[in-house]
Structure formats: structure tokens, C-alpha cells
Amino acid sequence: MTVHKTPTDVWLPIPADEIDGLPEPGASGLNYLFWDGGPDFPGDPASCVFYVVPYMKGEQIAVRPLSGMSRVRVVQTLSAGIDHVTPGIGALPSGVRLCNAKGVHEASTAELTLTLILASLRGIPGFVRGQDAEEWRSGFYPALADKTVLIVGYGSIGAAIEDRLTPFECARVVRVARSARRGEHGPVHAMADLPELLPDADVVVLSTPLTPETRHLADADFLGRMKDGALLVNVARGPVVETAALLKETETGRIRAALDVTDPEPLPAGHPLWHAPGVLVTPHVGGSTSAFMPRAKRLLAAQLTRFAAGEDPSNIVLTT
Known part of the structure; x- marks a missing residue:
């Protein structure tokens, strides 16, 4: 008689022996396999029950094994x-x-958001270019103090951004999410309120997920409602901003932008965003810091401990 074993493979993009607190393979019955997006799969996708998506390897690699994962129960990303x-x-x-x-x-993302805001307002890119050219570019520059900051996408990252804005003596922090609610720090407005909120904001931070509803959220109308001299900061996803519309606004100097994400991404050589006036570009490094790996390992250990115990995982975004 042939005995068919229940599949128990877990695909991890971090070697299992580097993650403290994982359920022991023998006791849990889980079999840990390492796959970080290489050309060869570490095992049969049909035997995978828990798939951790390789980090920052793109859509093509992320989805490549999914069609064969007929018994998978959890798909875990390492991104927000x-x-x-x-x-x-x-x-x-x-x-x-x-x-x-x-x-x-x-x-990490909140840290970078503050870095982008402060660097853009205080003219740091110009100072770096001045240092390269041995030029002393003194003068008055905008401060974050007394500014109104609008956070569009008030989830856990948006709340972390507000926490870090607190010491900077902003005039107001205005919060926007998909639907209105009462937040820990005050009211959260609905997306429908954006047209009336944008004209009063000195800094507009985008920290929304990319969904059909948020794709090109910052379009010509959105950008046109921003006040003269305002700063747009995108730490969400590149397609949340309509690139052509942003270029039209920044090329006139009416608004400025600080972008950790772009559309297209990576930004190709010769793209006009590289040299658009008042635009600061960083290469999607919001989460890529020394804080990532310890937190990612703790998350995986906690999620797999729940899974081995037959409990629901945390952070469920959707169920198929």
C-alpha cells in the first residue's frame, strides 16, 4: 500500500537556521526550504503549505510558483x-x-519620509551639488515648523509618520484614509474629502497601498489642487502618482516632489524625472535598512508558530 504524506513544505527567502524561534521541524512536521527567487524551485510547489514571497524581487518572481501551489494555505509577503x-x-x-x-x-519608512521632507524643504540636494562645485549656497529655506502636513493613507505607516512629525512643531497634521474614522491622534478623513483638504497642505505625503482605487490618485486634478510651493512626498508605490501630470507641475516649478518610488521603476536613464526641477529621487529604499531583517525574522517566527499550532496568522489582507 502506498502511503501519501500530507505536504508540509515551507518556502522561506531567509535560511531557516538564521531565524530564531521557528517551530522545530521534527516537532511541528514543517519542512523548511530556502528559495529567494532563483531559477530552480527548492521543491515541488504542490507540496508547499506556507509560501514567503522573496523580498524586492518583483512581480514576475513573486507569482511564478503560485500556479503550482495547489495545497498552499498561507502566502506571506515581507513588504507592506x-x-x-x-x-x-x-x-x-x-x-x-x-x-x-x-x-x-x-x-524605516517613516524615517525616510521625514528625511525626504526635511531634505527637500531645507535644500539639501542643492547643498550637495554646491559642495561638489565648491559653492557656498547660503540663504533662507523653508522649515517644517508651522507647516500643515497631509498624510494620504493613514494605516500603520501613516501613523508612524505622524509620530515622527510630532517634535517638529507642525501647524497641523491632517489624516486621510479610505473611509472616515476616529484615530488615536484625532479624526481621519475619507478620501472623498481630498479636494477640499489639498489646497491647505504645505506637504502632502502619500503612504497608500496600490489598489485600483489609488492608481493615479495623484493625477492632474489632485496635483492642480495643491498650493503653490507645496511638496509632494511619495513613499507608497510609483503608480499612485501619474508621472506625466507630476512632470507638468514640477517643470513649471509650481510644486516640488520627493519620490522614493517612481513609475516606471527602476527609473531608467534619460527619464525626465531624474532632472525635473525640485524633484528628489531615492531608489525605493523606504524599508531597506538595518531594521528590516530583525523585524522580518520575528514576523516569520511568529506567523509560523501560529500556523504550526493551527491558529490563524496575523496581518491577513485577503482570503481567496
Whole structure:
């Protein structure tokens, strides 16, 4: 008689022996396999029950094994967004939990957001160019103090950004999410309120997930409602901003922008965003810091401990 074993493979983009607190393979019955997006799969996708998506490897790699994962129960990203995985979820069986990395990226992304705001307002890119040219570019520059900051996308990252704005004596922090609610720090407005909120904001921070509703949220109308001299900061996803519309506004100097994400991405050589007036570009490094790996490992250990115990994972974004 042939005995068919229940599949128990877990695909990890971090070697299991580098993650403290994982359930022991023998006791849990889980079999840990390392796959970081290489050309060869570490095992049969049909035997995978828990798939951790390789980090920052793009949509093509993220979804490549999904069509063969007929018994997978959890798909876990190591990013806050899940847009690189959702194109492949139609191939998954019903009941699969898709989980994001809430708790991993808040600190690093909020740090970069403040860095982009301060660097743009205080003219740091110009100072660096001045140093390269041995030019003393003194003068008066905008401060963050007394400014109104509008945070569009008030989830855990948006809240972390507000926490770090607190010492800077902003005039106001205005919060916007998909729907209105009462937040820990005050009222959260609905997206429908954006037209009336944008004209009063000195700094507009985008920290929304990329969804059909937020794609090109910052379009010509959105940007046109921003006040003269305002700063747009995008730490969400590149397509949340309509690039052509942004270029039209920045080329006139009416508004400025600081972008950790772009559309297209990576930004190709020769693209006009590289040299658009008042635009600061960083190469999607919001979460890529020394804080990432310890938090990612803790998340995976906690999620797999729940999974081995038959409990629901945390951070469920959707169920197929």
C-alpha cells in the first residue's frame, strides 16, 4: 500500500537556521526550504503549505510558483504592499490567507519620509551639488515648523509618520484614509474629502497601498489642487502618482516632489524625472535598512508558530 504524506513544505527567502524561534521541524512536521527567487524551485510547489514571497524581487518572481501551489494555505509577503502578488492569486485554491508585513517597515519608512521632507524643504540636494562645485549656497529655506502636513493613507505607516512629525512643531497634521474614522491622534478623513483638504497642505505625503482605487490618485486634478510651493512626498508605490501630470507641475516649478518610488521603476536613464526641477529621487529604499531583517525574522517566527499550532496568522489582507 502506498502511503501519501500530507505536504508540509515551507518556502522561506531567509535560511531557516538564521531565524530564531521557528517551530522545530521534527516537532511541528514543517519542512523548511530556502528559495529567494532563483531559477530552480527548492521543491515541488504542490507540496508547499506556507509560501514567503522573496523580498524586492518583483512581480514576475513573486507569482511564478503560485500556479503550482495547489495545497498552499498561507502566502506571506515581507513588504507592506501586496500589489506584486495579487496578479497571481487567481491561480490559488480557495481559502488561502494572503498576509502582509505589517510591523516590519513602519519605522524605516517613516524615517525616510521625514528625511525626504526635511531634505527637500531645507535644500539639501542643492547643498550637495554646491559642495561638489565648491559653492557656498547660503540663504533662507523653508522649515517644517508651522507647516500643515497631509498624510494620504493613514494605516500603520501613516501613523508612524505622524509620530515622527510630532517634535517638529507642525501647524497641523491632517489624516486621510479610505473611509472616515476616529484615530488615536484625532479624526481621519475619507478620501472623498481630498479636494477640499489639498489646497491647505504645505506637504502632502502619500503612504497608500496600490489598489485600483489609488492608481493615479495623484493625477492632474489632485496635483492642480495643491498650493503653490507645496511638496509632494511619495513613499507608497510609483503608480499612485501619474508621472506625466507630476512632470507638468514640477517643470513649471509650481510644486516640488520627493519620490522614493517612481513609475516606471527602476527609473531608467534619460527619464525626465531624474532632472525635473525640485524633484528628489531615492531608489525605493523606504524599508531597506538595518531594521528590516530583525523585524522580518520575528514576523516569520511568529506567523509560523501560529500556523504550526493551527491558529490563524496575523496581518491577513485577503482570503481567496
